[in-house]
Amino acid sequence: MKSVQSVRGMHDLLPDQSMLWRGIEHTVREVLDCYGYREIRIPVLEKTDLFVRAIGNATDVVEKEMYTFEDRNGDSLSLRPEGTAGVVRAAIEHGLLHVPGLKVWYHGPMFRHERPQKGRLRQFHQFGVEVFGIEAPAVDVELIALGERLWKALGIGGRIRLEINSLGSPESRRTYREKLVEYLAGHEDQLDDDSRRRLKSNPLRIFDSKVSRTRQIMADAPRLTDSLDEDSARRFDEVRRLLDALGIAYRINPGLVRGLDYYCETVFEWITDDLGAQGTVCAGGRYDGLVEIQGGRATPGIGFAMGVERLVELVSLEDAQFPTRPAVYIVCAVDPEHGLALAEEIRNRCPGLEVACDLSGGSFKSQFKRADRSGAGKALVLGEDELADNMVVIKDLRGETAQQRLSLDEAAGVLAR
RNA sequence: GUGGGCGUAGCUCAGGGGUAGAGCACUGGAUUGUGGCUCCAGCGGUCGUGGGUUCAAAUCCCAUCGUCCACCCCA
Structure with missing residues (x-):
């Protein structure tokens, strides 16, 4: 097809x-x-x-x-x-x-x-x-x-x-147009084809011609400004x-x-x-x-x-930058309900923050790969251990800072900054 | 409407009559809870479309569509 x-x-x-x-x-x-x-x-x-x-x-x-x-x-x-x-x-x-x-x-x-x-x-x-x-x-x-x-x-x-x-x-424009056409009629045989065509359709436009002979002719043409x-x-x-x-x-x-x-x-x-x-x-x-x-x-x-x-x-x-990167990427290795809920909670607590949640699942490795490619600055990690302890891991994807285990409150505080 | 360049993998491109290629990207693995660097493997194309020439066409010819650039015109 x-x-x-x-x-x-x-x-x-x-x-x-x-x-x-x-x-x-x-x-x-x-x-x-x-x-x-x-x-x-x-x-x-x-x-x-x-x-x-x-x-x-x-x-x-x-x-x-x-x-x-x-x-x-x-x-x-x-x-x-x-x-x-x-x-x-x-x-x-x-x-x-x-x-x-x-x-x-x-x-x-x-x-x-x-x-x-x-x-x-x-x-x-x-x-x-x-x-x-x-x-x-x-x-x-x-x-x-x-x-x-x-x-x-x-x-x-x-x-x-x-x-x-x-x-x-509008009147003086019309008068001028007549004057210009009259002038150009005397040089019609020297104009290029395009300009000759424009003589009828839009003679003022002939001033824009790039043909050198035509330009010479136009240099001596009556000026619109003079007939105002x-x-x-x-x-x-x-x-x-x-x-x-x-x-x-x-x-x-x-x-x-x-x-x-x-x-x-x-x-x-x-x-x-x-x-x-x-x-x-x-x-x-x-x-x-x-x-x-x-x-x-x-x-x-x-x-x-x-x-x-x-x-x-x-x-x-120019070098103008209009960013398109999420600020936070949520890596979720447990049931997706927890990842989605965490993302919603972060969005509630940090209005305006761009939060992306991994929806494809898979290994930590593949999720981190996607987190990196998304351009996010930070990852929030939710695995079995975190879920059991009611904590999240926050990891800086762009800097040297070591990752931390935090409560949701603490993590939201860090992200809200 | 006129003229010229270009259409091959998601992207950038090589190949110009004899089995469809590379790099990047993507998926997986090396590393069963951690991305970027490296290595390995894999996925992916009726070569824009239609017709013609030929034993054989991505390759040559014709047409057509798209794209880019210029003319024209205009923001």
């Missing part, structure tokens, strides 16, 4: 990695809590139209990367390729936007049908943060400060740098002033264009050089028009998302 395998690009998180993931998730939640953001949990499945409207019909994500299928009643549903659209939907649906200043975060799996590679899976995980109803540039900066604190808390601050840009208002209207320019100045005031280092990247249609004004990316081709660990920006597009009252919004797999890879490059 052939065994069934997991779906391509959808990976299992195995026990030897799960503590690392939990440690990272815990740290992220702690930082989010201390900024006063609240968790929101939304379905992984939404009506397809939600994503089409939010992300943009012409984007790759919508055009060819969504897991879309028909529900039994004929509705077109899609596994979420990102979190913001669903959060916006939920906020509108439950009237959360009537009070300005909603601050939420979400966490969970996202799905995109892409070819897997380093840092890119078909089911991947994101933490995301969204703020609604606050127009002021101070929000942009708070979110960036939150990111910076996060990298520090995770011990990867030295590996990540910040890039920012302003896309301007007055409000957007002032707003971007203010973001930079506040970043400077907080001492947050950044680089302005005029070529920084987010992929999804809903972004405008401030956009930013946290980037690393340590993960190969997928260097963006976290990215986001303002989406002031998105709530309206989804049928809500015009409400400014801003948010970012970070890829948990990419975070995990970065943290793994």
